[in-house]
Amino acid sequence: MRLAVLLFCMAVCGLAQANPVSLIPLPAELQRAQGSFKVGNGMSIVVPAHDAAARRSAQYLVDLIARARGLHLQIQEGNAAPHAIVFRRAPGAGAHVEGYTLEVTPQSIHVEAGDDAGLFYGAVTLYQLLTPNSEQGAVQVPALHIVDWPRFAWRGLMLDSARHFQSVDDVKALLDQMAQHKLNVLHWHLTDDQGWRIEIKRYPELTRIGAWRTPPDAGHDGEPQRYGGFYTQAQIRDVVAYAAARHITIVPEIDMPGHAQAAVAAYPQIGVTGKRPPVSVDWGVNPYLYNVDDATFQFIDNVLDEVMALFPSHYIHVGGDEAIKDQWKASPAIQAKIRALHLKDEDALQGWFIGRIGNYLSAHGRRLIGWDEILDGGVPADATVMSWRGADGAIKAARLGHDVVMSPSPDLYLDSVQSDLPDEAAGRNPVRDLENIYDFNPIPSALSAAQAVHVLGAQANAWTEHMPTMQHVEHAVFPRLDALSEVTWSPAASRHWSDFLSRLPAQLERYAAQKIPYADSAFEAEIEVDANAALRRGQASVTLVDQVNYGAIHYTTDGSTPSLHSPLYSQPFTVTLPDTIKAATYASDGSMLAAPRTRVLDRADLLSRLGVELPNCPGSDFRLRVQPMPDATGMAPVYAVNVFDTCQQYMGAPLGGIRAIHVDAVRLERNYALAHDIKLVVSRPHTTPYGELVVHEDRCDGAVLATLPLPDPAHSGRRFALNASVNPTQGEHTLCLVFTAPTDGPLYAIGRVSLVPANMSKGTP
DSSP states (O other): HHHHHHHHHHHHHHHTTOOOOOSSSSSSSEEEEEEEEOOOTTTEEETTTTTTHHHHHHHHHHHHHHHOOOOOEHHHESOSSSEEEEEEOOOOGGGGGGEEEEEEEESOOEEESSHHHHHHHHHHHHHHHTEEEEESEEEEEEEEEEEOOOOOOOEEEEETTTTTTTOHHHHHHHHHHHTTTOOOOOEEEEEEEEEEOOOOTTTHHHHHHHHHHOTTTTTSTTTSSSSSSSSHHHHOOOOOOOOOOTTTTEEEEEEEESSSSHHHHGGGGGGSSSSOOOOOOOOOOOOBBBBOOOHHHHHHHHHHHHHHOOOOOOOEEEEEEEEOOHHHHHHHHHHHHHTTTTOSHHHHHHHHHHHHHHHHHHTOOOEEEGGGGGGTTTTTTTTEEOSSSSHHHHHHHHHHTTOEEOOTTTTTBBTTTTTTTTTTEEEEESOOOOOHHOOOOSTTTTSSSHHTTTTEEEEEEOOOTOOOOOHHHHHHHHTHHHHHHHHHHGGGOOOOHHHHHHHHHHHHHHHHHTOOOOOTTTTTOEEEEOHHHHHHHHHEEEEEEEEESSSEEEESSSSSOOOTTTTTTTSSEEEESEEEEEEEEEOSSSOOEEEEEEEEEEEHHHHHGGGSSSBOOOOOOOOEEEOOSTTOEEEEEEEEOSOOOOOEEEEEEBBBBBEOOOEEEEOOOOOOOOGGGGGGOOOOOSTTTOOEEEEEETTTTEEEEEEOOOOOGGGGGSSEEEEOOOOOOOEEEEEEEEEOOOOOOEEEEEEEEEEEEETTTOOOO
């Protein structure tokens, strides 16, 4: 059945063609024609004389295709030549802003556009046509005619450099990929509680103090003594110019009035209390706000002056989100200010605050954009709203006449995990997989046609609390950025999920050629068995599935690495225990969609569960995948935690003949600022100094099957083992595993829980 589906998709999607048109995003209009045009080494790209922008786009193509395919093309100025690639200005091709036409005939290739961006995007499309696979050298480009333009003006990605810092080269690498996806806005999150990343020459303490934090447990277990960094103004100018050359505008975000702890750490007088806090090490919502006196506004104005000098973007992002008002409420001076301004409350004061900043930006020819909380207290008439708390903010803003950028959580939050597979990287739940992103509609259905014109576009966000390295960021962003690019560029009516999947293998090969460590979660072969049935029978029925049900899964049962010559999975198969299953997913062209995954099927494996496989106990669906230290440099290990309730369940545990339980556990930093949600944290009584892992049978208030005391943190490693004997019982039961550690101390998580049968050798988990 699976093979039949694959063959059908190949026929429908055109995968069986010798030269499939694997373009992402899908052009607005594309027509195939007869024949092809061969592009080889030394071919000319002809550009108009004295047209610097056309030459830059051509040079971009020359450089990119040389790196990706080893093809070396030559640029020449002048009139169109036969058997050449021609870049040309054509007013008719510019009917749409950023639009272009691209025509391939057996005699030549012509790229035409009415504006600079159109020529550039034509070059990007041609690059994809020249890289239909991973081969090197000459390529046959199928004859076709493309008329293309973007659906939305704002096609964005947000990079959070405040929580974790990326190098200039890292940012440029991301800009390169954005350009190849026809995205045109990098929203650069540069300040927050955990770091101030932009040099402000008038206020050097912002980077001398605010750009650095002392991590929890600094200097232990690989955690650095000091973490941070910042971008000099020279570096920022370089990055802005690099982006502009790729037709990407960088919109900086300087958070206010909340998320201000790093700034207040540098200059306490701009805060509410006048006291100097440390730069925060806690993810979440911290309490520090800007003051609202004249001196603080002068500080902010001076900062914005330098920001505007560095970033020519029309928009300046001022944050405005998650500003809990406790400090304002507790300040007599600020309460007096509210009364003097005849404001209703602290929300209205935030509206006044944002309004003042908006007026300052307007006076300098700029426009304010902020997260949707800016609507709560009133907002300047020309402000643009970035909707992150679902679509409600966008709907409210558009109905009020404000322009809107759709960026809702969790729909477009790329720090959300891409799967619930055991080897998925760190991130937040719920899962937002490739198809979730592709299905996103930037136009809320509640808006009328007249209101919908206020939707400028959409943006995905790469928040980095749980993405400490660029490898994490790239894993989270790619290939979900392909889905976003098609959502924001291609006509809604022409987008089809199966067709998108058929075009994705070539894009994955482009990533591989550029050494982009993309996530293969969508295609990963999951090796599924009914563990308890296998234990009873001594045999396992194995099912192989992948998230998107696309591609061909090849597998082995002898421990060898699967290849295209290995058996093709079509239906569940049976193996005798013990056995080792390996499986990998391939595209129809033979390229690998997902690296091989392995599962050892033996008694120990079937009697154990990884912590990331154990669901939360009923009552709280909050869940994170985190690493042992906040500033980890590797991708693994990863642990599942619920910071509100440290309770997980082992469903259907086969307790017959089990004499003991073994748990590999880890002690984590409880570096979470929960603000008013702190009241939701469940605290349980403990009977030993550091708490216990208590195992309940059947229900979380059921009989205690085992109690495993937690060791003294001062005299044990971060990772440790817990063991306890259990009384003999029969049947399958749900185990409720609850940590009772004090909630003002470390956070604990399960690496693996193993059931130890009576006939297993002592000391073997």
